[in-house]
Amino acid sequence: xxxxxxxxGGWMRPGGSLSLSCYASGLSVADYGMGWFRQTPxxxxxxxxxxxxxxxxxxxxxxxxxxxxxxxxxxxxxxxxTMNNLKPEDTAIYYCxxxxxxxxxxxxxxxxxxxxxxQVTVSA
Numbered sequence: 001x002x003x004x005x006x007x008x009g010g011w012m013r014p015g016g017s018l019s020l021s022c023y024a025s026g027l028s029v030a031d032y033g034m035g036w037f038r039q040t041p042x043x044x045x046x047x048x049x050x051x052x053x054x055x056x057x058x059x060x061x062x063x064x065x066x067x068x069x070x071x072x073x074x075x076x077x078x079x080x081x082t083m084n085n086l087k088p089e090d091t092a093i094y095y096c097x098x099x100x101x102x103x104x105x106x107x108x109x110x111x112x113x114x115x116x117x118x119q120v121t122v123s124a
């Protein structure tokens with residue numbers, strides 16, 4: 001049974017930083033592309049960042065590039081999203097996902113496994 005569990009969300013004021021973690025069980029992140037997505041009520045799930053199975057190729061959406069960084073640790077079997085200079089528009093539920101093709105896609109349909117999501121709220 002595969003489980004992805006996000007942690008590290010919460011509230012932060014604009015300009016602050018938060019780090020999200022996604023711990024996997026039942027799969028090895030060394031073999032999977034990992035992605036982060038976010039969603040707000042009434043909107044489609046938005047791709048945020050992705051990383052290939054090798055960890056050498058990282059991709060970030062234009063809305064977060066330069067502020068967010070995706071990474072992963074094979075030894076911890078986890079993926080991470082470091083979020084700096086947070087803005088109110090970053091408020092959303094954040095989901096991590098695993099892609100068994102290992103490519104790190106921006107398309108949510110390419111991901112087989114999803115976490116339950118974690119709330120991130122950015123406000124003054």
